[in-house]
Structures are given as C-alpha cells and as structure tokens.
Amino acid sequence: MPKPYAIVIEDDPKLSAIFQATLEQADFTTAVDHNGDLYPELLDHAEPALVILDLHLPFASGVDILDAIRARYAHTVVAIVTADFIKAKTVTGKADHVLIKPVSIARLLKIAESVKV
Amino acid sequence: MSFAYTPYILPLMATAIIALITGGYTWKRRSASGASGLSVMSFSIFIWVIGYALEMSGATPEAKYWGVLQYLGIPFATYGCLIFALDFSDQTRFLSRRWKALLAIIPALTALLALTTKYHGWIWSEYHIQQADGFSFLSVTHGPWFFVHFAYSYLSLLVGTILIVRAMLRRKGMYRGQAIVMSVAVLTPWVGNILYFSGLSPVPYLDITPFALMITTLAFTWAMFGFRIIDLTPIARDLIIEAMQDGMIVLDFKGNVVDINLSAARMIGVPVADALGKDAAHLFAPWPHLIERFRNVLEASEEITVGAGNALRKYQIHFYPLIDSREKAVGRVMMIRAMGQASIPQPRFASERTIPLSEANAFRGEPSQSVEEARVGRSSLWESSKRFYAVPINESLNIPPNINxxxxxxxxxxxxxxxxxxxxxxxxxxxxxxxxxxxxxxxxxxxxxxxxxxxxxxxxxxxxxxxxxxxxxxxxxxxxxxxxxxxxxxxxxxxxxxxxxxxxxxxxxxxxxxxxxxxxxxxxxxxxxxxxxxxxxxxxxxxxxxxxxxxxxxxxxxxxxxxxxxxxxxxxxxxxxxxxxxxxxxxxxxxNLLQQERDLLEQRVEERTHDLAQSQKMLKENEIRFRQIVENANDIIYRTDAYGRFVYINPITLHLMGLETESEALGRHFTEFIIPEWRHRTKRFYEKQFLSGVERTYFEFPATIYTGETIWVGQNVQLIKESGQGVGFQAVARDITQIKKAEETFIFSRDQALNANQLKSQLLSRVSHELRTPLGTILGYAELLQIKAFGGLSEKQNGAVNNIIESTNYLTNIINDLLDEAQIEANSMSLNEEYFSPQEFIEKIQSHIAVLANKKGLTCNASISDELPIELYGDVKRLQQIVINLAGNAVKFTRSGGVEINLTRPQPAFWAIEVKDTGVGIAEADRQHIFEPFRQASNSITRENRGSGLGLAITKQLIELMGGTIALESTLGQGSVFTVLLPIKNAPGE
Known part of the structure; x- marks a missing residue:
C-alpha cells in the first residue's frame, strides 16, 4: 500500500517544515507550496488525502485554493491552519478542519491518523 | 226784523260751538277713515242750529224766516251721516267722487230751493208765528219738495244706521266702550225724533233733533278717534320723528306741507308752525332748482348741494310716495339727510316745536330771522285780553289720581x-x-x-x-x-x-x-x-x-x-x-309698557354692547398676545400667498434679510433669500406640496442673510387652505446652522470611529497573526521533540520541552483571551448558534475537566437534570468556553475535594449550569470585582494559577451576550458555586 499523499500550503518556512515533519511522522508523502503558486502542479501530481492550508499566502488566497481542491477532488480532507480567526469563520463548514495557530502537533497527528484509516 | 231773547238760544249756541269745534277737529283729520263724513255732519249741524236759533229768536215772521237756513244744514247733516256710515262699513264703491256727488244732488237742491222758497214755496208754502210756552215758533205749511227732503233725510239716516249696525256686528276688533258709544251715537237721533214727534219731549214744540244729532256726531268722533290705539301714533311720532337727525317733510298732493319735523324745519330755516300748511314751493323759494327738479316727483333719491364756500352743504334727498289703504297715492314724504361733517346737532326731545336761534338755517347756510322774533312785538291789548279769556293751560294744577x-x-x-x-x-x-x-x-x-x-x-x-x-x-x-x-x-x-x-x-x-x-x-x-x-x-x-x-x-x-x-x-x-x-x-x-320695553331694550343693548366690548377687548388682548409671541419669536415666521410671495413677515425674519420694514418684504418671493443653487430645488419642493395638498412639510435649505453669511434653515411649512383650496403658506423656520455643523461633525467622528475600530480589528488580527505564527513554530518544534520526532531525549531535555509547551499554551491562552475581550468590546463578537445535545455537551466538558482534575487528584462529577430538553439552542463552542473556564478555575483553586458540574432547569424558561468546587472560596470584598477585566481575587494569585485576569470577565460578557446571568455564592475556605442561568431559546418540540 503506497503512502498517503499530503500537501502543505504554508508560506512560513518554519511552520511548513514542522507540518511536513509531523506528517512524515504519520507516514505521509508530503509536498510543500510556500507561496501559493505551486499547488496546481502538486494537485495534478496525485489526489491528496490531506491538505494543510494556510489562508494568507503571497500569491493566492487560501479560500480560492480550497474551492479549487473541492472542485477537483471529493475525498481530500482539508485542514485550514490560520492565525486569522475572523477569516477562519468564513471557511467553517467548507473545510474539514479549522485550526487556529499555534497548532498542536498532537491535534494534527490525530487528523493525519484519521485520514489514513 | 227784530229778534227776541229766548233761553233756548243758550243750548243751541252751545251746540253750535261744539259743532264748530268738532267740525274743525274732524276736518283736520279728514284723511282718516270716516272723518270727512263727520266733518260735513258737524258743519251742517252748525248751520242747522244757527238757523234754528234764528227761527227761535226771531220776533217777526221776517226774522223767523231766517230759520230757512236750517235747510242748508239738515240735508247735509244726514248726507254726512250717510257718507260716514259708508266709510265706516267699508262700502268703498260708493265713496268715489261720482257717487258722493250723486248722493249730494238732493241735499244741494234742497238747500237751493230753501233759499228761494219765498218765490216758489216748494219748501215752505206758508208760514206764520205761533206762540208756545215761553217762546214763539214758526208754524209752516210745507211745500212739495219738503217731503222729498224729508224722505231723503230719513232714508239716509236709516241706511246709515243699518250700515253702521251691520258693520259693528261684523267687526270683532272693537272695544266694548267703542261699541257702546257707537250704539249711543246711532240711537240718539232716533230717540230724539221719537220724543219730538210723540210729544214726550221735555220741551214740547222744541225740536231736539239737532241736539241729538250733535250727540251722535260727538259720539262718532269719539268712537273714531278716541278709541284708537293709533292715537299713540302722534306720541310715537313726536318721540321718533322729532328726535330724528334727518329732516322729514310730508307733502300732500297740492304740494302743501302737512307735516314737518324739527330737523327739516331747521334745515329750511322756517319754524315748524309757519311751515305747516304752506306751499312747499314757497318754502323752497330760495332754491328754485330744487323745486324744478322735484316737482311732481313721486319717488327719487338724490344727492344735492346747496350754498358755496364755507356754507356749502351736501344733502341726500329721498322722496317716497304715500299710498293710502285704497292703493291711491295721497302725498309724498321727503327725507333730507345731511352728509359729511355738516351734520345737524342732535335735537332734544322738544315738546314745544320751536327752534333755537343758533341752530336755525343750517339748510340755508345763512342766518335768518328768529322764530321768536316774529312773535315779539305783537303784545297789544288784544293779545293780553286774548290771554285773559283764552287762558293758557295751568301746568301747576294739582291733578287728582286716575284721571287723564x-x-x-x-x-x-x-x-x-x-x-x-x-x-x-x-x-x-x-x-x-x-x-x-x-x-x-x-x-x-x-x-x-x-x-x-x-x-x-x-x-x-x-x-x-x-x-x-x-x-x-x-x-x-x-x-x-x-x-x-x-x-x-x-x-x-x-x-x-x-x-x-x-x-x-x-x-x-x-x-x-x-x-x-x-x-x-x-x-x-x-x-x-x-x-x-x-x-x-x-x-x-x-x-x-x-x-x-x-x-x-x-x-x-x-x-x-x-x-x-x-x-x-x-x-x-x-x-x-x-x-x-x-x-x-x-x-x-x-x-308704560312701551317705556318698559324700551328700558328693557336699552338695557339689553347696553348689556350686549358691554359683552361685545368685553369680547372685543379679549380678542384684542389675545391678538396682542399672539402678535407678541410671533413678533418676539426667535424663529423665522412668515406667510406667503399661493405663489410664495410674502404677505406677512416677523421682525426677526426682516432683520435676517437685512430689511427695515415689512413693506419692503411684502410681495417679494421667499426664494430670493435662498442661495441660487438651492432655489430651484426648494421651489419644486413647495410646488409639490401645494399641488399634492400635503398640510405640513419640513425642508432644509441654505439661505443668505444680511451679513452675507449663508445659514441653514430648517423650515416647517403649513399649507393654508380656504374651503379646501390652497391659498398660501405659513412657515415657521429656524437657523439650524449649528445643528447642521454638529451633524457634520458627528458624521465625521462616526466615520473616524468606524475607521479606528476597523484599524483596531486589523491590528488585532495582525498582532494575533504575527504572534501566533512564531508561537506555532515554538509549539510545533517542542511537540515534535516531545514525540521524539528528532530522536530520543534525556529526562532533562524532556522536562525542558514540557516547560516550553506549557508556557506556549499559556501564552496562546492569553492571546485568545485578549482577542475575545477585544472582540467583545468592539461589539464584533457574534454567536454561532445551533441545536446541540446537552448530554453530549456535558460529557465532552467532563472528559476535558476530568483530565485536569485527575492531575491534581481531584474528583470531577457531572450530572444532568431530566427536566432539560433533549436539544438546546446556542453557541456550543462559546458555552464550552464558559464552562471550561469556570470549571478550569474551580480545579485551579481547589486543593482537595472535587469539582461538580450540574445542568438543571430551575425555571421552565431557563436552564442553568452549576459549577461547584470545594476550593478556597472568594472573599466578599472580591466578589463584586471578580467579573471585571484584569481583576482577580487577591488570594488567588499563585504561581500555578496565574492568568490573564480576563477569563471571568469574558465569561460574564459572553453569558450576557447570550441573554443570561451569572451568580456567585461562596464561603471562604469551603468553596464556591457559580450558577449560569440561560434562557431556553427556540425549544424544539416543546
């Protein structure tokens, strides 16, 4: 059974490294988009099981990316990770998980585990 | 020809005098109904009696022959009686000139034949003197015409009697007294005649018929004039006509003055007594143009001018025809009214009709001979003897009661x-x-x-x-x-x-x-x-x-x-x-009645006048009051016509416009004072009001005032309607420049405040973002270390990682609290309400708190009342925050014992969350501050339970946002109970 595929779209390099490490810990194949410009290619690559998505990105809006994912893949679990609690409210219901930074690794691992099953 | 005295002369003379007086009296009133007949009767009786007296006193046949004069009187006396009867009984048909003449033929012939009987003997064919008791009389043999005359006379008398009796029976409006007098009048000649012919007369051979007829005439006259209330007319006439300022002259058809009042006499400058009976043309001789103009004019109304220069007077002259009961014009009334300042002084109620010298001749415009003057100088022997015999009335006479x-x-x-x-x-x-x-x-x-x-x-x-x-x-x-x-x-x-x-x-x-x-x-x-x-x-x-x-x-x-x-x-x-x-x-x-009525009327007039004056005074006072209000008002008050032109404008408005007097403003259009850019808009607004008929409107516009400044005017306008039609506007307006400025300032500050709030929110989210991101990194790496993602750690390292994680969580909590508080203060916190299961809710919380409690060796119990509905409506996340906050605090401040969370329904419309602990308790002094931000109970600050100090404040504010309340009961050293009471909203199925 191949490793599940997860995409991390986060502009902060440290956080994206932490998320990547956490997912790898949970035995995921990961890909990172730091600016919000690579994600179409990453999505083309394979259907992701999980997408960790920041809402504030230099080249794209997290909401648009969420819509794009939803339009293309029905089973992808999207976890929004943001510090903007106001904007977070706008995606409640659309995304599977909304996590306000700082995000607990334990929480993230739980989500990753649940996606795998 | 000689005459001898006989005592019968005395009553005959008395009768003659009475007849003459009655004749004169009735002749003066001949226009009245029946008076002319009575007058003819009286004068005829006079002639008759004189003739009879001559016959009586005549000593020789020649002298006694004068008795024939009686035949000038007798037929006309009965003729007069007949005429009176016809008049009295309203037989107007026979009262025409022709009928009167026809009826007079026989009496006239009788008179003619009597005067000439000497030559033909148709009346007296033969006569001689016969002596009777104490007097001599003429014994005559009557000629043929006598019997015609005899028949005519008795027939006239008979017809007259029948007519009168019939009319009396028919007439209802007669007094009893009048009826009696009439009856006496009618019966007397017949009784007299019967006495004479039957020989029962007290004096045989003396014909008492003339005496009887005299009584008849007197009685008729009395009945006609004595009983008429119309006799009040002269009194009323004196009261009214004489007191009139207007001149009044009554003219008969010959142009003679029948009546003239004091004012008229004064205007003409002729005494009343001298004017009466005179030809009007004679009186008006000084003004021939007037005579020319009004001769034979029945009805006219004209303004005339007499005199010149200072003596110039203007008069209004009216002519009215006088129509009698038979619709026949019998004369004219001339009314003269002085015009302009030359009014005649109000005459006194004068009983004697004389005119004060100074007031005379207003009409003439020049002084003339005095009225009194004419009388003086004639005081001769004749005058004094006249005064002696025809004595004047004794005014100081003592009058017995009940007599006229x-x-x-x-x-x-x-x-x-x-x-x-x-x-x-x-x-x-x-x-x-x-x-x-x-x-x-x-x-x-x-x-x-x-x-x-x-x-x-x-x-x-x-x-x-x-x-x-x-x-x-x-x-x-x-x-x-x-x-x-x-x-x-x-x-x-x-x-x-x-x-x-x-x-x-x-x-x-x-x-x-x-x-x-x-x-x-x-x-x-x-x-x-x-x-x-x-x-x-x-x-x-x-x-x-x-x-x-x-x-x-x-x-x-x-x-x-x-x-x-x-x-x-x-x-x-x-x-x-x-x-x-x-x-x-x-x-x-x-x-008396009249006087009483007049007094009453005067009193009433006085009362009315008083009332009127009173109400007018009040009206005036009211007007002054309202005027003062309007004039002293600081508001702009004005009225315009339907076109918007000023018809009234109050002083403050005038002042604002830079005008001095109202007349400068009247007629100008109100839009002249509005700044040009607004004129069209304002005009259109009011045109719309006028056309739609809306009664009241409010409109604001800028206007230029006398200083050149522009002020804002807020104007209330009422449409003035007359019988449903708009006729103008009434405006009450005031300078609202200050209000306008304040409004602008307000809008500005509101915008600024909104901006600031937005900035605050932006700042908050920025700060939060900027803080959370590094916090995320710290927490992430620490947790990665903890789960040994980077290899195993020593015990010390593990402890350090744990501390890092704990501090980071603490920092995160503080940031969250700060954000919540900021959100609540900015009123930007909104609830995300939905249905939830209280069972699940309490289980979730219990599992969370139990972890914390267990760490400290405390118990954590939760219960839920059966009365609670299966589903509740609310923001479950925030509710969790509230309960976790309270329960977390409970755990924090409890060293032994436990924490209890109970969901109850104390009232049907409310549910409650009760959080009990067995902790330190909260001092009384701290209880009132405990819900204030950044305040914590003084005994609570310990190393392990420090916090932002915002938790309870946020909790309370969240509860209040949900429409609930929070209550605290606490005993120091024994524990505390927080009870959150919340309304049950949108209860499903209940």
Whole structure:
C-alpha cells in the first residue's frame, strides 16, 4: 500500500517544515507550496488525502485554493491552519478542519491518523 | 226784523260751538277713515242750529224766516251721516267722487230751493208765528219738495244706521266702550225724533233733533278717534320723528306741507308752525332748482348741494310716495339727510316745536330771522285780553289720581275761560241794569254778588279746583231755583237744572254728577208737589201761564220727564268722559309698557354692547398676545400667498434679510433669500406640496442673510387652505446652522470611529497573526521533540520541552483571551448558534475537566437534570468556553475535594449550569470585582494559577451576550458555586 499523499500550503518556512515533519511522522508523502503558486502542479501530481492550508499566502488566497481542491477532488480532507480567526469563520463548514495557530502537533497527528484509516 | 231773547238760544249756541269745534277737529283729520263724513255732519249741524236759533229768536215772521237756513244744514247733516256710515262699513264703491256727488244732488237742491222758497214755496208754502210756552215758533205749511227732503233725510239716516249696525256686528276688533258709544251715537237721533214727534219731549214744540244729532256726531268722533290705539301714533311720532337727525317733510298732493319735523324745519330755516300748511314751493323759494327738479316727483333719491364756500352743504334727498289703504297715492314724504361733517346737532326731545336761534338755517347756510322774533312785538291789548279769556293751560294744577291729566287741565282751562267770560258778560249786564234804575234792589244786589263770585272763581286759579267748580255749580243751581221759585216750571228752569246736572258731570266725576242730578230732580219734585197741590204760588207767575204744574200728577210727570232726559244726557256725557278716561288709562298702560320695553331694550343693548366690548377687548388682548409671541419669536415666521410671495413677515425674519420694514418684504418671493443653487430645488419642493395638498412639510435649505453669511434653515411649512383650496403658506423656520455643523461633525467622528475600530480589528488580527505564527513554530518544534520526532531525549531535555509547551499554551491562552475581550468590546463578537445535545455537551466538558482534575487528584462529577430538553439552542463552542473556564478555575483553586458540574432547569424558561468546587472560596470584598477585566481575587494569585485576569470577565460578557446571568455564592475556605442561568431559546418540540 503506497503512502498517503499530503500537501502543505504554508508560506512560513518554519511552520511548513514542522507540518511536513509531523506528517512524515504519520507516514505521509508530503509536498510543500510556500507561496501559493505551486499547488496546481502538486494537485495534478496525485489526489491528496490531506491538505494543510494556510489562508494568507503571497500569491493566492487560501479560500480560492480550497474551492479549487473541492472542485477537483471529493475525498481530500482539508485542514485550514490560520492565525486569522475572523477569516477562519468564513471557511467553517467548507473545510474539514479549522485550526487556529499555534497548532498542536498532537491535534494534527490525530487528523493525519484519521485520514489514513 | 227784530229778534227776541229766548233761553233756548243758550243750548243751541252751545251746540253750535261744539259743532264748530268738532267740525274743525274732524276736518283736520279728514284723511282718516270716516272723518270727512263727520266733518260735513258737524258743519251742517252748525248751520242747522244757527238757523234754528234764528227761527227761535226771531220776533217777526221776517226774522223767523231766517230759520230757512236750517235747510242748508239738515240735508247735509244726514248726507254726512250717510257718507260716514259708508266709510265706516267699508262700502268703498260708493265713496268715489261720482257717487258722493250723486248722493249730494238732493241735499244741494234742497238747500237751493230753501233759499228761494219765498218765490216758489216748494219748501215752505206758508208760514206764520205761533206762540208756545215761553217762546214763539214758526208754524209752516210745507211745500212739495219738503217731503222729498224729508224722505231723503230719513232714508239716509236709516241706511246709515243699518250700515253702521251691520258693520259693528261684523267687526270683532272693537272695544266694548267703542261699541257702546257707537250704539249711543246711532240711537240718539232716533230717540230724539221719537220724543219730538210723540210729544214726550221735555220741551214740547222744541225740536231736539239737532241736539241729538250733535250727540251722535260727538259720539262718532269719539268712537273714531278716541278709541284708537293709533292715537299713540302722534306720541310715537313726536318721540321718533322729532328726535330724528334727518329732516322729514310730508307733502300732500297740492304740494302743501302737512307735516314737518324739527330737523327739516331747521334745515329750511322756517319754524315748524309757519311751515305747516304752506306751499312747499314757497318754502323752497330760495332754491328754485330744487323745486324744478322735484316737482311732481313721486319717488327719487338724490344727492344735492346747496350754498358755496364755507356754507356749502351736501344733502341726500329721498322722496317716497304715500299710498293710502285704497292703493291711491295721497302725498309724498321727503327725507333730507345731511352728509359729511355738516351734520345737524342732535335735537332734544322738544315738546314745544320751536327752534333755537343758533341752530336755525343750517339748510340755508345763512342766518335768518328768529322764530321768536316774529312773535315779539305783537303784545297789544288784544293779545293780553286774548290771554285773559283764552287762558293758557295751568301746568301747576294739582291733578287728582286716575284721571287723564290733559283732560283735567283742559276742563280747568275751559272752566276758567267760561267763568271769566260769564263774569264779564254778567258784570256788563249788571252795569246796564243799574243805569236806568233809581235804586238798587235786593235782586240787583244778589246778582252783583253772583258776578263777584264768578270773578273770584274765574280769576283765582290757584283756588282748589273742586271749590271753584262747586261755587260755579251753586250759582247755576241758584239760577234754576230762583227761576222756578219765581215762575214755576219753565224752559229756563229746566235748562238751568239740566245744565247743573250735566256741567257737574263734565267738571267733576260721575258720583258728583249723580248727586247733582238727584238734587235737581228733588228740587223740581218739591216744587211740583208744592205748586201742583196749590200750597205755593210762584210770585211772578202770570195767571194765564200754563207752564207751572197745574196738578201734583202733572208736576211729578214733568219731574220724571226731566229726570229721564237730563239723566240720559248726563249718562251720555259721563259715558263719554269715562270712555275717554279709560282710553287714556289704556294709553298710559301702553305707554308704560312701551317705556318698559324700551328700558328693557336699552338695557339689553347696553348689556350686549358691554359683552361685545368685553369680547372685543379679549380678542384684542389675545391678538396682542399672539402678535407678541410671533413678533418676539426667535424663529423665522412668515406667510406667503399661493405663489410664495410674502404677505406677512416677523421682525426677526426682516432683520435676517437685512430689511427695515415689512413693506419692503411684502410681495417679494421667499426664494430670493435662498442661495441660487438651492432655489430651484426648494421651489419644486413647495410646488409639490401645494399641488399634492400635503398640510405640513419640513425642508432644509441654505439661505443668505444680511451679513452675507449663508445659514441653514430648517423650515416647517403649513399649507393654508380656504374651503379646501390652497391659498398660501405659513412657515415657521429656524437657523439650524449649528445643528447642521454638529451633524457634520458627528458624521465625521462616526466615520473616524468606524475607521479606528476597523484599524483596531486589523491590528488585532495582525498582532494575533504575527504572534501566533512564531508561537506555532515554538509549539510545533517542542511537540515534535516531545514525540521524539528528532530522536530520543534525556529526562532533562524532556522536562525542558514540557516547560516550553506549557508556557506556549499559556501564552496562546492569553492571546485568545485578549482577542475575545477585544472582540467583545468592539461589539464584533457574534454567536454561532445551533441545536446541540446537552448530554453530549456535558460529557465532552467532563472528559476535558476530568483530565485536569485527575492531575491534581481531584474528583470531577457531572450530572444532568431530566427536566432539560433533549436539544438546546446556542453557541456550543462559546458555552464550552464558559464552562471550561469556570470549571478550569474551580480545579485551579481547589486543593482537595472535587469539582461538580450540574445542568438543571430551575425555571421552565431557563436552564442553568452549576459549577461547584470545594476550593478556597472568594472573599466578599472580591466578589463584586471578580467579573471585571484584569481583576482577580487577591488570594488567588499563585504561581500555578496565574492568568490573564480576563477569563471571568469574558465569561460574564459572553453569558450576557447570550441573554443570561451569572451568580456567585461562596464561603471562604469551603468553596464556591457559580450558577449560569440561560434562557431556553427556540425549544424544539416543546
């Protein structure tokens, strides 16, 4: 059974490294988009099981990316990770998980585990 | 041709005088219904009586022939009676000129034939003197025409009587008194005639018909004029017409002045007395153009000018026709009204119609001869003797009650006059009788005494009236007594006694009259018995004279006849006088009533005037009050017409516009003062109001004031409507510049505040983002270390990682609290409400708190009441935050024991979350501050339970946001109970 595929779209390099490490810990194949410009290619690559998505990105809006994912893949679990609690409210219901930074690794691992099953 | 005195002359002369007076009286009033007939009757009786007197006193056949003059009177007397009857019974058909002439043919022929009877004998074919008791009369054989005349006369009388009686029966509006008088009038000639022809007359051979007819005429006159309330008219006329400022002249058809009032007389400058009866053309001679203009003009209304310069006067002249009851024009009334300043001074209520000299001749515009002047200078012997015999009315006369003062004064005046004449004549006769005689007899002496008494009675008017009358009556009685004593029964004695009775009736009252009649009758009866029985023989009685009663029976019969005749005559007189008095009393009553009514009316007018003045005063005061309000108002108040042009403007508005007077503003358009850019818009707004008929509007616009500044005006406008049609606007406006400025400032600051809030939110989210991101890195790496993602850690390293994680979580909590608080303060916190299961809710919380509690070795129990609905509605995340906060605190401040969380439903509409602990408790002093931000109970700050100090504040604010309350009960050292009470919202299925 191949490793599940997860995409991390986060502009902060440290956080994206932490998320990547956490997912790898949970035995995921990961890909990172730091600016919000690579994600179409990453999505083309394979259907992701999980997408960790920041809402504030230099080249794209997290909401648009969420819509794009939803339009293309029905089973992808999207976890929004943001510090903007106001904007977070706008995606409640659309995304599977909304996590306000700082995000607990334990929480993230739980989500990753649940996606795998 | 010689005449001899006969005592019958006296009553005949008296009758003649009465007839003349009555004739004059009625002739003056000939325009009144029936008066002309009465006038003809009176004058005819006068001629008749004169003729009869001539016949009576004539000593020779030639002299007695003058008796034929009676035939000038008799037919016309009956003719007059007929005319009166026709008039009285409204037989207007026969009152035309032609009928009157036709009816007058026979009387005229009779008169003509009587004057010429000497030549043809159609009236008297033969006549000779015949002597009768005490007098001689003419015995005549009548010619053929006499019988025509006889038939005509009686027929006229008969027709007249029938007409009058019929009219009386038909007429309802007559007084009883009037009816009685009319009846007496109608019956008297017939009774007189019957007495004459039947020989029952007190004086046989004496024709009493003229006397009877005289009574008739008097009675008719009385009935016509005495009983008419219309006789009030002269009084009313005097009151009104004389007091009028306008001149009034009544002209008959010949142009003669029939009536003229004081004002008119003053205008013309001719005394009223001189103007009456004059030709108007004569009076108006100084103004020929007026005569020319108004000659024969029946109806006109014109303004005329007389005089020139200062004397120029303007008058309004009206002519009205006078139409009688037969629709015939009988004359004209001319009214003159002075115009402009030259008004005539209000005349006084003048009883005498004289004009003050100074006021005369307003119409003439020049002074003229005085009215009084004309009278002065004629005071001659004639004047003084006239004044002596025709005495003036004694105004100071003491008037007995219940009698017409005018009548009393008149009879006193007549009495005085007659007494003086009688005294004069008597004295003259006395002196004549003294000249031829050589010695003064006792009779002469007594005669002289009587004359003296008469003088006293006549001259001393200040003597008591009744005393004078009794003296006079005594003399008459004495004459009668002496006559009877000397000559027995004679015409003279009867006449004296009858006069005695009747004069008493006239001069005194009916009671005295009755006594005098009794006295006279008693005297006659005594003489009748004395002479008749032969026990007394009158000394002067001639043996061949048959007049004296020959037997007691004859004497008594004479006495009865005397009583009857004198009684009848006296009754008539008394009746007449009583009726007169009754009428007068009615008149007095009516006048009193009139006066009362007038007083009442005046009082009412006064009251009304007072009321009116009062209300006008109030109205004025009100107006002043309102005007003051409007004029002193600081608001702009004005009115415009329908086109928006000023019709009223108050001072403050004038001032703002830089105008001085209202007249400068009137007529100008209100938009002139509005700044040009707004004019069109404002005008359109009000045009719309006018067209739609909306009553009140409010509009704001900028206007330029006198300083050149622009102010904002807030204007309330009311549409003025008259009968549903808009006729103008009424505006109350004020300078709202300050308000406008404040509004602008407010809008500005509001925008600024909104901006600041937005900035705050942006800042908050930025700060939060900027803080959370590095926090995420710290926490992430620490946790990665903890889960040994980077390889195993030593115990010390592990402890350090744990500390890092703990501090980071703490920092995160503080940031979250700060954000919540900020959100709540900015009112940007919103609840995300949905249905949730309280069971799941409590389980979740319990599992969370149990972890914390277990770490400290505490118990954590939770319970849920059965009364709670299966589902509740609310923001479950925030509710969790609240309970976790409270329970977390409970765990924090409890060292032993446990924490209890209970969900209950204390009231049907509320559910409650109860968080109990067995902790340190909260001091009383701290309880009131515990829910304030950044405040914590003083005993709570320990190393392990520090916090932002915002938790309870946020909790309370969240609860309040949900519409609930939070309560705290606590005992120091024993624990605390927080109870959150929340409303059950949108309960499903309940």
């Amino acid at each position: 003062p005018a009548w009393h004064k008149t009879r006193e005046r007549i009495f005085t006059s007659i007494t003086r004449i009688a005294a004069s004549v008597g004295t003259f006769g006395f002196l004549l009788s003294l000249i031829p005689s050589e010695r003064v007899t006792a009779v002469d002496f007594i005669y002289g005494l009587f004359c003296l008494l008469l003088w006293i009675l006549g001259v001393y008017r200040q003597l008591k009236y009744h005393l004078r009358v009794f003296g006079f009556l005594f003399i008459i009685y004495c004459f009668g007594f002496v006559e009877t004593f000397n000559f027995g029964f004679s015409a003279e004695s009867f006449t004296f006694f009858a006069s005695f009775a009747i004069i008493t009736a006239i001069l005194t009252a009916w009671r005295e009259a009755l006594y005098s009649l009794g006295l006279a009758t008693a005297t006659i009866t005594v003489f009748a018995v004395a002479i008749g029985s032969g026990s007394f023989l009158p000394p002067q009685l001639l043996p061949n004279e048959s007049l004296s009663p020959l037997s007691v029976q004859a004497g008594l019969a004479s006495a009865v006849v005397f009583l009857t005749c004198a009684g009848a005559l006296q009754t008539s007189v008394v009746m007449l006088l009583e009726s007169l008095n009754a009428a007068w009393q009615k008149e007095v009553q009516a006048l």
